[in-house]
Amino acid sequence: xxxxxxxxxxxxxxxxxxxxxxxxxxxxxxxxxxxxxxxxxxxxxxxxxxxxxxxxxxxxxxxxxxxxxxxxxxxxxxxxxxxxxxxxxxxxxxxxxxxxxxxxxxxxxxxxxxxxxxxxxxxxxxxxxxxxxxxxxxxxxxxxxxxxxxxxxxxxxxxxxxxxxxxxxxxxxxxxxxxx
Amino acid sequence: xxxxxxxxxxxxxxxxxxxxxxxxxxxxxxxxxxxxxxxxxxxxxxxxxxxxxxxxxxxxxxxxxxxxxxxxxxxxxxxxxxxxxxxxxxxxxxxxxxxxxxxxxxxxxxxxxxxxxxxxxxxxxxxxxxxxxxxxxxxxxxxxxxxxxxxxxxxxxxxxxxxxxxxxxxxxxxxxxxxxxxxxxxxxxxxxxxxxxxxxxxxxxxxxxxxxxxxxxxxxxxxxxxxxxxxxxxxxxxxxxxxxxxxxxxxxxxxxxxxxxxxxxxxxxxxxxxxxxxxxxxxxxxxxxxxxxxxxxxxxxxxxxxxxxxxxxxxxxxxxxxxxxxxxxxxxxxxxxxxxxxxxxxxxxxxxxxxxxxxxxxxxxxxxxxxxxxxxxx
Numbered sequence: 001x002x003x004x005x006x007x008x009x010x011x012x013x014x015x016x017x018x019x020x021x022x023x024x025x026x027x028x029x030x031x032x033x034x035x036x037x038x039x040x041x042x043x044x045x046x047x048x049x050x051x052x053x054x055x056x057x058x059x060x061x062x063x064x065x066x067x068x069x070x071x072x073x074x075x076x077x078x079x080x081x082x083x084x085x086x087x088x089x090x091x092x093x094x095x096x097x098x099x100x101x102x103x104x105x106x107x108x109x110x111x112x113x114x115x116x117x118x119x120x121x122x123x124x125x126x127x128x129x130x131x132x133x134x135x136x137x138x139x140x141x142x143x144x145x146x147x148x149x150x151x152x153x154x155x156x157x158x159x160x161x162x163x164x165x166x167x168x169x170x171x172x173x174x175x176x177x178x179x180x
Numbered sequence: 181x182x183x184x185x186x187x188x189x190x191x192x193x194x195x196x197x198x199x200x201x202x203x204x205x206x207x208x209x210x211x212x213x214x215x216x217x218x219x220x221x222x223x224x225x226x227x228x229x230x231x232x233x234x235x236x237x238x239x240x241x242x243x244x245x246x247x248x249x250x251x252x253x254x255x256x257x258x259x260x261x262x263x264x265x266x267x268x269x270x271x272x273x274x275x276x277x278x279x280x281x282x283x284x285x286x287x288x289x290x291x292x293x294x295x296x297x298x299x300x301x302x303x304x305x306x307x308x309x310x311x312x313x314x315x316x317x318x319x320x321x322x323x324x325x326x327x328x329x330x331x332x333x334x335x336x337x338x339x340x341x342x343x344x345x346x347x348x349x350x351x352x353x354x355x356x357x358x359x360x361x362x363x364x365x366x367x368x369x370x371x372x373x374x375x376x377x378x379x380x381x382x383x384x385x386x387x388x389x390x391x392x393x394x395x396x397x398x399x400x401x402x403x404x405x406x407x408x409x410x411x412x413x414x415x416x417x418x419x420x421x422x423x424x425x426x427x428x429x430x431x432x433x434x435x436x437x438x439x440x441x442x443x444x445x446x447x448x449x450x451x452x453x454x455x456x457x458x459x460x461x462x463x464x465x466x467x468x469x470x471x472x473x474x475x476x477x478x479x480x481x482x483x484x485x486x487x488x489x490x491x492x493x494x495x496x497x498x499x500x501x502x503x504x505x506x507x508x509x510x511x512x513x514x515x516x517x518x519x520x521x522x523x524x525x526x527x528x529x530x531x532x533x534x535x536x537x538x539x540x541x542x543x544x545x546x547x548x549x550x551x552x553x554x555x556x557x558x
Contacts, residue, residue, distance in 0.1 A: 001201075027329055031276060034322055050308050054315045062318025062351070066344060069325055073341070139307045141368055 006046050013039035030069050037061055048134050051141055211303050215292050223460040224254045230516050237520040264449030269332060272446065276330030281447065281454040284323035288461045290316045295468050296371045298478045298500025299380060309370040310358060313469060314351075317424070320462070321347050324433075324443050327455070331446040339442030342527065343426055343433035349534045350423035350430075356542030357417040361473045363549040364407050364557070374477025377401050379484070379491045389556040397491035398483025402476040407556075409548045414474040416538055416545070418511075421466035423530070425459065428519035432527055467511035471504065478504045 016035040023029040037060045044053035127133060134140065148156045228243070228251070235242025243250030268277055294309035296302035306312065321344050328340020365373045375381060379397035387393045388408055393400045404410045423430040434442030444455045471477060478500030482490035494503075525533070 025273075028273065028276065031279075031322070031326055034319075050306070051311070054308055054311050058311075058315035058318060061322060062315065062348075066321055066325065066348065069322075069329075070341075070344070073329065073337070141307055141311075 002046075006043070009039045009042040009046070013043060026072060027069075030065070030072060033068075034061055034065055037065070048136060048140070051144055215303070216289070219289070219292075219457060219461045219464070222464055223457050224258065226460050226463070226512060226516075227254045227257070227456075229513070230519075233513075233516050234520045237517075258453065261449055261453040266451070267448050269446050271332040273330045273332065276326050277446070278451075280323050280327035280330055281451045281458075282323075283326060284320060285454045285458040285461070287316055287319035287323055288458045288465055291465050292461075294370055295465070296374050296472060296477060296500075297504050298497040299375070299495070300371065301478075301497050301500060302371055305369070305371050307367070307369050310362065310368040310373070310469075310473075313370075313465075314355065314358065317462075317465075318347075318351065320458070323458075327447070328443040331443070333446055335439045335441070336443050336445045339433045339439045339445070342439075343443055346423055346426070346430060346432060346530060349531060350420045353416055353420040353534060353538040353542045354424060356539065356546055357413045357420065358473065360413045360542070360545045360549040361403060361410060361417075363546070363553055364403065364410065365473075366553075370472050370477075373403075374472050374479065377403055377406070377476040378479030379495060380479075386557070389552070393483070396483045397479065397495075399476065399481050400483050401479065402474065404474045407549070407552050409545055409552070410474060412541070413545045413549075414470065416542055417470055417474070420534075420538060421470065422515060422518065423534070425462040425466060425515075427463065427515055429522040429525050430530060431519075431524060432530060463512055463515055464508060467508045467515065468504065470511060471507040475507055476503075 013036055016032050016039065020029045020032050020036060023032065037056060041053040041056045044050070044056060231253070232242040232250075243253035246252040246256050268274055291313045293303045294306055294312050324340050324343045324347075328336045328338075328343075331337070362368060362373075365376055367373060367376075376383065376385065378385075378401050379395065381394060381401070384392055384394045385397075385401045385406065387396075387400045387405055389406070391400075399405065404414050422428075426433050433439075434444070439445070444452060447455060480491050480494040480499065480503055482494055484491045
């Protein structure tokens, strides 16, 4: 049952992502992107990372996606037309270059599969033996909070300062020009 | 013989598995259906109440023709909506137009999954309950934008852009007020938050941070009285949640004098019914969320007074549902009352109220919550 749901989410994520890049209608593609993000959030829940799943929906669907839609709707129609009529090319590169890029990426994936030794690494086996695993009913949020405030305090603070900079920058860009 | 026994054993095992599977499936289907039924019933009742209260405020009678005192009016309305044909405008984006009402309603409907109705009586008891609701409700905005864009009508698009601007802005004061409350409760699990505000609380409860009311309960143990600044936080939450549901005085997205009907101008029949259902479900959802976080959730209003154990007597599953409903419906009543009392805000007034008054106030309250937690609750 659980596997069935997992594969349903996986197919949904991959299929909708493929459609997003292939659709000619940009508005529909953006709305379809919502399905991709939603399916990804579902996959995160299977990894018992419910906090990450919910954050994904909150940040990407509630923020980034809406921003993208706004940018799309408020931009010039002629500009979009030029964007929508790219004649059968990938990233506006000649075919042989895009083929090279695709093959290279496929090679990296293939290399990953070959390198992966069909068995769980030692440290995972060890932790399972010691009972050092996350259960579905554990309070992950508390653990996350403790880790953020102790072990990962520096990255956490750096991110918050960075976000503050972005906020100040946004406020500065959008303020009215002074009348001279 | 051994083989036969083993076969019988496997059969029994299979039956047990199948039985638990079926019963689980039954629960997983029955609970959502029950919640949907409740939302539909509530909407019928609330629309009637809304029209009657509007009539009272404006010194007229409201619906009187259908049934005694017009009681059957909303049932007649929904029957009419169900019979109407699907009309899709010729220029509309057919897929987006059809999907939008489903997403708008779905977003609000999923939110009901984590709200407690009574002690340990809730569809899903998760540690991320509150965060989940905040995330799910933000999907609502996508649905509204979808409806506005899919209709291919300038009024719809303008209405939906206004709605998004408003919802995205007001999500910040809502979030700040929730954080201020969560800093006091120290958990995102809505069931535990409700549990901490009454006689069943596992930890000691203090009225205003001084008087131990763990065994007294009643309204004295509610969050807004545990830390007095949470009263202000609740008012922020209430005002911001009005804007989140696009209710008057913040109903700029559907300002009928400027925008015909806002983002749902082109909708009719059952699709319109779903958008309407989502609106009322959202009203009840935010009312219930406010009740759980600030007004004691399913905890009783009555405190224990000496030998008169009013709080102990009025706590339980049945009483819990009763108190949740009573408190939430009262808050919905206040929402309706405000709608017919206050005039609509202008767009710039709305934004300056949000960014210049409520967000700074929210930050101050959050800071007070932190200090309260460190200095008073130790």
